[in-house]
Amino acid sequence: MRREHTIRMNPFDREPRALKKQVESAVKRVLKSGHYILGPEVEAFEHEWSTFTGTHHTVGVGNGLDALELGMRALGIGPGDEVITTAMTAFATVLAIHRVGATPIIADIEPETALLSLESARGLVTEKTKAVIFVHLYGRAGNMPEWLAFTKEHGLHLIEDCAQAHGARFNGRHVGSFGVFGAFSFYPTKNLGGVGDGGALVSNDQDLADKVRILRNYGQQNRYEHVEWGVNSRLDEMQAAILLARLEWLPIMTARRQRNAQVLRSNLDSLSGCKLLAAASKPEQDVSHLFVVRVRDRETVMRKLSSTGIETLIHYPIPSHRQAALGGESSVPELLVSAEQHSSECLTLPSSPWTTRPEIESLISRMSSVIEALGN
């Protein structure tokens, strides 16, 4: 039995009645239409998502992994090519590189932000390098002008993994609009999520978007004309309709995440045993997908928080380059010191749009006493 006062990571059941009603009417609309795959809802969502992100094209696909994979396939990235990405990400980022037949090259992070380190990436560029996948981790937009300059200098594609950063901006521009393409996931727990899997690729490159549109649908150009070895990865009408409804709420949900994060940040800042990531210089740069701190003796902290009904998670306990699936496939020419350190200390505290202010306050006080008791 869940305790009455459990502070959960994702209390979806608390969403406002008005939002639930909009989602229900979206579902009814699709059921009534009898059109379930690649119809008006997907088209409308693609249009709205491009408007929202300030990009020319959106292609709805089955999930975030496929958005990355199909985008890279459309760019012709494949066997013999190397793609640099971060040690600290959801493994799907690395998996996408493997899926296209390329070799993932794992770089270190900046310790202050946990984002991919430019210096580390620079040291890994070879003549085989074709692209960099920058991950806007935890909702934090990276410094894209800097990454654009770097990738341009080396003739590489800049790919943005925006799965955790819906709506984050840098210099007023949305993540996903800087690189050759951006990949979004609409997995339920993301800042914009459906009630199942979903994803999208955004791009300003018409040819790339057209190619992904073909790839997602069996490689068909016209019905029964297969010009590519495509896949089946289509955002479905039901998810698209739900996403359209939930998109209206995204700014509200983001503001609530940011408010919670700000309260947590200002209160936990003074706890010497709990290290915060560096604050973004502008609110637009951080959509606060996850509130991550670093603590020593993480297992004890988690256990003590859990014993008073506070859920926590770890993003991520195993850095990319240590995953068994890689089986030595990824070359790690240097020790990824910052990633090792971060993955051993990082702890994600519950901070969803629907986490209440009293919950945030009780989280702060519980966290303070646990950390102080540890004498950190």
Ligand SMILES: *Cc1c(COP(=O)(O)O)cnc(C)c1O
């Ligand atoms: C969630 C996530 C993905 C994968 O998205 P799916 O829709 O689950 O395939 C990729 N990259 C990052 C950084 C993610 O957080």
